[in-house]
Amino acid sequence: MTFLFFFSALGAFNGFLLSFYFAINAKKKIFTNYFLSLLLLVLSIRIVKSVFFYFNPHLSSIFIQIGLSACILIGPFLFLYLKSYSDEKPNWKKHIIPYLAIMTALGIFYPYVEHLEIWKLFIVKAIYLQWFIYIVFSFKYIGPIIQKTNKKSSLKKLEVWFLSIYLGVAFICLAYIVAAYTSYIVGALSFTFVLYLIILLLIFRNSNESTFFNEKEKYQNKEIDKATLLLIDQKIVLIIENELFVNPNFNLEEAAKELKITKHLLSQYVNEILGKSFSSLIKEYRVEKAKRLLETEKNYSIESLGYDSGFNSKSTFFTAFKKITGLTPAEYQKSYSK
Structure with missing residues (x-):
């Protein structure tokens, strides 16, 4: 049990660190990294809630509500991150502010501690459904990459990165959906597993090619004759x-x-x-x-x-x-x- 707690909690901790890293990187005029940073942040908050609730069922209901509320922003931040690299300019206010307002209103009028059954029967299911819907919408930006793999075309580093992020978030969502039939800790463990795969991508990327976070290429030959x-x-x-x-x-x-x-x-x-x-x-x-x-x-x-x-x-x-x-x-x- 100690190893299980350590492994799942470590994933959440590293998620916070990566979130901070991408937020700093975003200051280098790479605005899309803010969406990636916030995506990792809300995922980490959700995972921390899962880990501590699994090992301490008497966890404060306010903390549980914060974790579930963060979950409603995972799908929108995934969508905004992928969309921000396309030709379309994302309208983040349309995808974020309404959900913040909804979760704030629920926290005030239907707090988790006082309306436990309503949250379990309706609100939590609605949150996971919304997460899944955004994953479906986000597929628009991943579909062309998958088509390239079907045609056995080589993928750019950036495309590999996007595909990894998308499939990782989709896998975590699926893990939480099936957690009701397996174990509540499955979602946290899947996040840790996916996170370490992403970290490996960061470590082993080829430094003389374009990075995952900046589409401008660096060239070995500094001048063209x-x-x-x-x-x-x-x-x-x-x-x-x-x-x-x-x-x-x-x-x-x-x-x-x-x-x-x-x-x-x-x-x-x-x-x-x-x-x-x-x-x-x-x-x-x-x-x-x-x-x-x-x-x-x-x-x-x-x-x-x-x-x-x-x-x-x-x-x-x-x-x-x-x-x-x-x-x-x-x-x-x-x-x-x-």
């Missing part, structure tokens, strides 16, 4: 001339194949010479295409023009267009018609 620069200058124009970017799945790897240069060299060129990420460059090309279509095509919906420009969803099209032009597609079309 002039002849190579000229060659890439000539070749990269083909992306525009052949409109390769209208393929919604067009990525750095595909571009390197089309231009017959290495992926590493193309990435270095775009990052260091053009001063942007490859995904940002492609979004700019797509927005320029969309602008031309908005100026000339009047019989098609704005959404369809976005798809014709290479965007894979309405939201990514509207977000990218607004960010680059300062106008929504509808506003741009209207201004051009005047």
